[in-house]
Amino acid sequence: MSSSNRVQVASVVEVTLGTTPGTPRMRARRTSGEGLKWVPTFVDSEEIRSDRMNAPPIKTGEDSGGDIKFELSYPFPDSPADVDIRSAMYNAWINTNSRDNDGVADANDINDFNPSSDSDGDNLSDNTETGGDGVYNPIPDSNPLNACDPNPTSSACVPQDLDGDLFFGNYPDNHPKFDPINLP
Numbered sequence: 001m002s003s004s005n006r007v008q009v010a011s012v013v014e015v016t017l018g019t020t021p022g023t024p025r026m027r028a029r030r031t032s033g034e035g036l037k038w039v040p041t042f043v044d045s046e047e048i049r050s051d052r053m054n055a056p057p058i059k060t061g062e063d064s065g066g067d068i069k070f071e072l073s074y075p076f077p078d079s080p081a082d083v084d085i086r087s088a089m090y091n092a093w094i095n096t097n098s099r100d101n102d103g104v105a106d107a108n109d110i111n112d113f114n115p116s117s118d119s120d121g122d123n124l125s126d127n128t129e130t131g132g133d134g135v136y137n138p139i140p141d142s143n144p145l146n147a148c149d150p151n152p153t154s155s156a157c158v159p160q161d162l163d164g165d166l167f168f169g170n171y172p173d174n175h176p177k178f179d180p181i182n183l184p
Contacts, residue, residue, distance in 0.1 A: 103130030
């Protein structure tokens with residue numbers, strides 16, 4: 001009798017498809033069960049023997065298959081689950097941990113369950129500043145954590161002039177008073 005309480009599933013990222021790296025870093029997987037199986041395939045010989053016995057079966061191949069059960073949860077960056085999502089999408093994906101999908105990481109979000117929250121106090125919701133797609137893209141979105149972007153006349157905007165030249169590093173980059181050398 002066997003027990004499944006010591007089952008471990010691990011994976012490794014392949015640089016070349018179908019080739020395990022020379023020194024693989026196997027990463028343990030979180031699973032809720034598995035149904036993996038290995039099945040050899042045989043054919044029966046049609047040989048007629050004088051002792052009236054059947055010839056031993058001939059192994060012609062092997063099949064493997066089954067499933068690995070798991071619960072989909074928000075993955076940590078570069079975890080096996082993160083790699084799975086990247087593989088399924090055939091591309092990198094943006095891993096922003098935002099419960100309300102407003103483009104602001106929950107650690108910086110003034111209300112991480114409300115996409116209409118305004119984390120920088122400029123009277124524009126975080127969702128509006130990130131274009132409503134849940135991702136902050138510096139072009140064309142305004143920064144949801146900078147009260148001076150997109151409007152430096154906002155009452156919450158505190159201009160930052162670190163070098164005293166009356167140009168400001170926290171102004172939008174298309175503003176005439178923007179200072180690219182003086183970024184906050």
